[in-house]
Amino acid sequence: MLQPSNGPAAGDPIDEVEALARLRRRDDPSQQYYGAWWLGRNRSRHPEAVPLLRLALRQRRPRDASAGVEENAVARNAARALGKLAPEALAAVPDLLDALDDADHGLREAVARALGDLKAEAAVPALCARLAGGPAVAGAPLAGSPRLREPCEALLEALGDIGLASDAVLNAVQPFVDHERPLIRSAAARALLQLSGDAHWGNLLVSLLEHPQLQVRRAALMDLGAAGWRPALEPISRTLAENSLKLIALRGLVENGRGEPQLEPLLDGMDALL
Amino acid sequence: MTPSTAVDSLIRAVTEADSAEALVVATRRLAASGEVAAASTLVRVLGYNNPGAAVAAVDGLIALGVQAVPALLEQLDPRNYGARAWAVRALAGIGDVRGLALLEDALATDVGPSVRRAAARGLGQLHLADLSADQRASLRDRCLQALEAAIADGEWVVRYAVAAGLEALALSSGNENPEACSRARTALQRLAAADGTSNPDAAPVVQLRARLALARLSPP
Numbered sequence: 001m002l003q004p005s006n007g008p009a010a011g012d013p014i015d016e017v018e019a020l021a022r023l024r025r026r027d028d029p030s031q032q033y034y035g036a037w038w039l040g041r042n043r044s045r046h047p048e049a050v051p052l053l054r055l056a057l058r059q060r061r062p063r064d065a066s067a068g069v070e071e072n073a074v075a076r077n078a079a080r081a082l083g084k085l086a087p088e089a090l091a092a093v094p095d096l097l098d099a100l101d102d103a104d105h106g107l108r109e110a111v112a113r114a115l116g117d118l119k120a121e122a123a124v125p126a127l128c129a130r131l132a133g134g135p136a137v138a139g140a141p142l143a144g145s146p147r148l149r150e151p152c153e154a155l156l157e158a159l160g161d162i163g164l165a166s167d168a169v170l171n172a173v174q175p176f177v178d179h180e181r182p183l184i185r186s187a188a189a190r191a192l193l194q195l196s197g198d199a200h201w202g203n204l205l206v207s208l209l210e211h212p213q214l215q216v217r218r219a220a221l222m223d224l225g226a227a228g229w230r231p232a233l234e235p236i237s238r239t240l241a242e243n244s245l246k247l248i249a250l251r252g253l254v255e256n257g258r259g260e261p262q263l264e265p266l267l268d269g270m271d272a273l274l
Numbered sequence: 275m276t277p278s279t280a281v282d283s284l285i286r287a288v289t290e291a292d293s294a295e296a297l298v299v300a301t302r303r304l305a306a307s308g309e310v311a312a313a314s315t316l317v318r319v320l321g322y323n324n325p326g327a328a329v330a331a332v333d334g335l336i337a338l339g340v341q342a343v344p345a346l347l348e349q350l351d352p353r354n355y356g357a358r359a360w361a362v363r364a365l366a367g368i369g370d371v372r373g374l375a376l377l378e379d380a381l382a383t384d385v386g387p388s389v390r391r392a393a394a395r396g397l398g399q400l401h402l403a404d405l406s407a408d409q410r411a412s413l414r415d416r417c418l419q420a421l422e423a424a425i426a427d428g429e430w431v432v433r434y435a436v437a438a439g440l441e442a443l444a445l446s447s448g449n450e451n452p453e454a455c456s457r458a459r460t461a462l463q464r465l466a467a468a469d470g471t472s473n474p475d476a477a478p479v480v481q482l483r484a485r486l487a488l489a490r491l492s493p494p
Contacts, residue, residue: 244388247431251479267483274395274435 014038016046023052029061032074040081050088053078054095060104075099076110083114093120100126105142109151116158124164127172130155134175139184152176153187160191160227170195177201182208182216190223202229209239217241225252233261233269243273281309288315298326305334313338313345320364321357328360336367343370350376359389366396371413374400378420387429394432397421398439399446407450414447414454422461430477437465437480441487455491462487 014022019042022028022035036056039049056078061071079099082089099111100123108130115123130150131138138150156176159169173195176188186208193201205227208220218241224232230253236246250270254263284304291297301319304312312334319331335342342364350361362380365373373396380393397417402410421443424436444458465484468476 242388244431247434251430251477254479254482255477263482264486267479267486270434270479270483271438274391274438 036077040084079110083117109154112154116161135179156187160194165195193227221249225249228256230257301327301330313342320360335364363392369401391435394435394439398442437483
């Protein structure tokens with residue numbers, strides 16, 4: 001396919017200058033989409049990266065099926081990229097908080113994850129507000145959709161990642177450990193484990209490693225890794241799931257956890273899964 | 275039933291399985307037989323695009339060890355990507371030197387990180403004890419070259435497996451091949467120092483694994 005610009009063709013490797021140029025192409029969302037992705041993927045420190053991504057976060061556009069692009073694709077990718085650009089992207093927290101009230105569920109989800117990635121303490125009240133009413137309100141099924149009214153998994157995970165263990169946060173998160181969907185229970189237990197360090201939540205996640213659905217076992221693996229819950233070494237090694245995911249989980253125990261078991265048995269456990 | 279008719283009926287259960295679940299169960303039974311005659315059928319299962327059955331077949335082939343290698347190398351369809359990936363895992367687990375070329379190629383070129391990961395591990399644990407000292411040195415050199423070339427792999431899990439492979443290779447060359455040992459140590463030091471600082475995917479766990487390997491190679 002011929003490209004309208006003189007830049008590299010689709011699929012060619014590009015550099016930071018080219019990524020920034022693509023993000024400026026307001027006439028071509030697919031170029032902007034790729035430019036935003038590139039800047040996040042490569043952890044750009046360029047002074048123009050965050051300002052351009054903040055502009056891109058305001059772009060709204062319906063889904064264009066012919067271009068294979070999702071609704072508000074540029075804004076969503078801008079949010080994801082901002083999440084990877086701490087500390088510079090902390091300047092974008094007010095823009096992200098605006099977008100957290102957007103009507104687009106997928107954009108709210110991407111924004112919640114970005115706020116968690118940035119550990120944006122200023123976002124905690126807004127994240128808690130989105131979870132208001134617990135499983136019966138924020139966590140109620142959305143009519144005609146497999147989704148819940150709010151992107152609860154992303155909101156819960158963000159509160160856990162930010163790590164501010166106030167009563168308001170704990171009260172917002174805790175009702176979701178009784179949600180009917182096991183993936184939401186897993187996300188809530190992960191957040192509570194990160195916030196409190198209480199073994200009770202670690203044990204809840206470990207019990208989900210034996211859930212009959214593979215999708216739930218995979219989520220519990222990722223959640224134990226994110227929380228760095230080292231007592232899960234043996235149960236993770238035994239879980240019926242891909243070794244690739246178990247290795248990611250054990251990497252999380254190494255890098256995010258502390259205490260027993262110590263480093264060497266954790267690395268031996270990883271070696272056994274190679 | 276004599277042992278051979280027993281294995282024949284286990285093979286028939288695999289070839290006649292009429293559902294994905296039945297194939298997994300039949301493959302597990304055949305893999306557990308420990309019969310060399312099972313190898314050819316187990317290799318065929320690797321190409322059936324059934325992960326549960328393939329895992330069981332790989333386990334069975336590794337248990338058969340060197341006896342399974344001819345079937346793995348001769349029957350492998352190079353156009354069947356999935357089958358090749360599983361075969362790399364089986365050969366890595368068996369450690370037979372006849373698999374070396376496939377492991378080298380897989381680590382250098384395979385698109386699947388889990389395949390490159392298995393190949394790196396396999397290159398660290400080939401069984402060389404029955405060979406002459408010259409052959410051992412030359413094969414170790416090939417393994418080292420392949421592992422050294424992979425320390426800049428874009429996936430952390432492959433670099434992790436390279437660290438583990440380098441450790442195993444250095445430990446097994448021991449006093450016999452100090453040069454190989456020192457090359458492995460140099461590569462491990464590079465992984466331990468930086469794990470490629472220019473890499474946005476730099477992984478602390480890779481550095482920690484490389485440091486553990488270095489500590490095990492030079493006990494205090």
